[in-house]
Amino acid sequence: MATPNQAYRTLDAAGVRAYVANQAHLAERLGGTPATWQVREVSDGNLNMVFLAEGPAGGVCLKQALPHVRVDPSWKMPLDRTFFEAAYLREVFPHVPNLTTECLHFDPEQFILVVESLSSHTVLRTALMQGPVNPDIATRIGQFVARSTFATSLLAEPFEKVMNRRICFARNQTLTRITVDLILTDPYISHPRNHWAEPELTRVVNAIRANAALRARVDALRLHFLSNPQALLHGDLHTGSIMTTEDDTRVIDGEFATYGPIGFDAGLFIANVILSLFSSPSGQNSSLHINMINSFWQEFEKTFLTLW
Amino acid sequence: MATPNQAYRTLDAAGVRAYVANQAHLAERLGGTPATWQVREVSDGNLNMVFLAEGPAGGVCLKQALPHVRVDPSWKMPLDRTFFEAAYLREVFPHVPNLTTECLHFDPEQFILVVESLSSHTVLRTALMQGPVNPDIATRIGQFVARSTFATSLLAEPFEKVMNRRICFARNQTLTRITVDLILTDPYISHPRNHWAEPELTRVVNAIRANAALRARVDALRLHFLSNPQALLHGDLHTGSIMTTEDDTRVIDGEFATYGPIGFDAGLFIANVILSLFSSPSGQNSSLHINMINSFWQEFEKTFLTLW
Structure with a gap:
């Protein structure tokens, strides 16, 4: 945003009801009258406000950026992250219509x-903590990564189209900075944002910080991510x-969208399945987690090569 | 350019005199009165009009984009290429002030x-055709490539600065398309723009076109250039x-400027020294050409590593 946006107001549940009622195509999707709608805040991620509004005919999910990190109001942040998620x-969406959600409305x-x-869906992290999940979920994520990355790459389109899209997403710098700092820098150094409750982790943390080869490799990966x-x-x-759900999988929260190496999306998914494995009580479900990684990779590779 | 620019007029020598006279800082550089200035067209490259205007105190070089390729008016082209050269x-320039020219003025x-x-300078291509040149020229180009690329890379600056510059130069698509087509695609396929006068080249051309491994390698290089x-x-x-000149070297014509792999500038320079070697009568000066390549590479490597 070049200039402060005086019209911006943070919505509450009543504001969401009024806002949806004013957008005919959204109101129609809910059906009934606004007074009959159920609106509840379900903000769960770290950054934004999220509301569900439901009526007799259906529901919508409304997400609004705050001028700061939702869970840390002292961490100021530009509002444009929902622009990048909408973009x-x-x-x-046209390439993975059954694996993400359609943008029904964006208000700049x-x-x-x-x-x-x-x-009716559950967050996969929660589902994994509660017990076994349908391993097909990983296959569907392999489809998602293969189709979404192939379609936006130089393999699918003239370079001019790719460059124009890069120009757009290269502005998503606030959230890319979070990735660079919180994923690719801070965990490997002493930083005020690093803290852990378990004293038995201290030895592991110190070993990572003292490992020059590992840190050089992370430096190279950070450069690779950005280059x-x-x-x-x-x-x-x-x-x-x-x-x-048992038979439906949707990827949400694309506000970190940026151009980068295809392996980043694949690696983040695999790494988080591994984290889930290590955080599950005494490694139960380890065959599930290993199956998920294999299924993801096989489907990603097969789909990408078929598209190529 | 989003809209046609009605004010644009192609200048002739008289127009250049009037234009320079109207820019006080340029007129002052030439000295004397406009009537005493010498203005001559020296267009030599393929794309643009180039004039030299000289007065008693000094001279300037004025370059204007045409709405088409200068040597082929049927090949239409947007005017903004001088914007990218100025940018x-x-x-x-701040990083290689003695190895290129300062932008004194840009008119959008x-x-x-x-x-x-x-x-007082000679084009290096011409100088090489006329006989031996000072091999230090290659050392200076090694400096130029190392300093200009390092300063604009992620090794020198926070990624936000690099991304903002990428956003600017990612719009230089018309000239990048020329590189993609004329350097990285057309020479390896049958294309109307390919022609050669020497029948003995036909065998070589056919061998290149039939070499699937070479063409796959070029495909990979093209993707690397763009990615x-x-x-x-x-x-x-x-x-x-x-x-x-004997003791001064300047890089000109930066209108193809784009973000890409550092090896592209280095490779183009080395390749053109090799072309000069093969086009010189019976390989005379081959030690000069080989020395130039070595000097370029040693200086590039030393300078880049020192900056890092």
Whole structure:
């Protein structure tokens, strides 16, 4: 945003009801009258406000950027992250219509994004903590990564189209900075944002910080992340960005979208399945986690090569 | 250019005199009165009009984009290429002030770029055809490539600065398309723009076209060129883009500037020295050419590593 946006107001549940009522195509999707709608805040991620609005005919999910990190108001942040999430959905939805959500509405003044409601879905991270999940979920994520990255890469399109999309997403610098700092820098150094409750981790943390070869490798990966804009990435494809039912899987929260190496989305997913494995009580479900990684990779490779 | 620019007019020598006279800082550089200035067209490259204007105190070089390729009016082309050349000079001049020319003036309506005059210099391509040159020229080009690429890379700056510059130069698509087509695609296929006068070349051309491994390697290089924006490249660093005297070397014609792999500028320079070697009568000066390649590479490597 070049200039402060005086019209911006943070919505509450009543504001969401009024806002949806004013958008005919959204109101129609809910059906009934606004007074009959159920609106509840379900903000679960770290950054934004999220509301579900449901009526007799259906529901929508409304996401609004705050001028700061939701869970840390002292961490100021520009509002435009929902712009990039909306732009990401517009780019990839046609290629993965059954694996993410359609952008139903984007408001560039209030930085509100509206997508279909997934109120019957569970966050994959939660599902994995509760017990075994359908391993097909990983196959579907392999499809998602292959199709969304191939379609936005130089393998699918003249370079001019790819460059124009890169120009757009290269502005998503606030969230890319978070990736660079919180994923690719801070964990390997002493930083005030690093803390851990378990004293038995201290030895592991010190070993990582003392390992020059590992740190050089992370430096190279950080440079690779920033220097290889192969395709449009989701950029935050952990198990908290995936919602599932037994037979449906949707990738959400594309606000970190940026051009980068295709391996970044694939690596984040695999790494988060591994984290889930190590955090599960005494390694139960380890065959599930290993199956998920194999299924993901096989499907990703097969789909990508078929598209090529 | 989003809209046609009605104010644009192609200048002739009289127009150049009037234009320079109207820019106080340029007129002052020439000295004397406009009537005493010498203005001559020296267009030598393929794309643009180039004039030298000289007065008693000094001279300037004025370059104007045409709405088509200068040597082929049927090949229409947007005017903004001088914008990218001016932007390139602004970025790299501070890092290589004695190895390129300063941008003295840029006119975004007439697409006129004015730089210092190099009327006492010879184009390196011409100098190489005429006989031995000072091999230090290659050392200076090694300096130029190392300093200009390092300064604009992620090794020198926070990624936000690099991304903002990438956003600018990713719009230089018309000239990048020329590189992609004329350097990285057309020479390896049958294309109407390919022609050669020497029948003995036909066998070589056919061998190249039939060599699937070579063509796969070129495909990979083209993808690498478009997918690895490591640093701001000159993008057209052949021996015709370098002007020299015995003790001064300047890189000119940065209109192809784009973010890409650092090896592209280095490779173009080395390849053009090799072309010069093979086109010289019976390989005379081969030790000069080999020395130039070695000097270039040693200086490039030493300078880049020192900066790092």
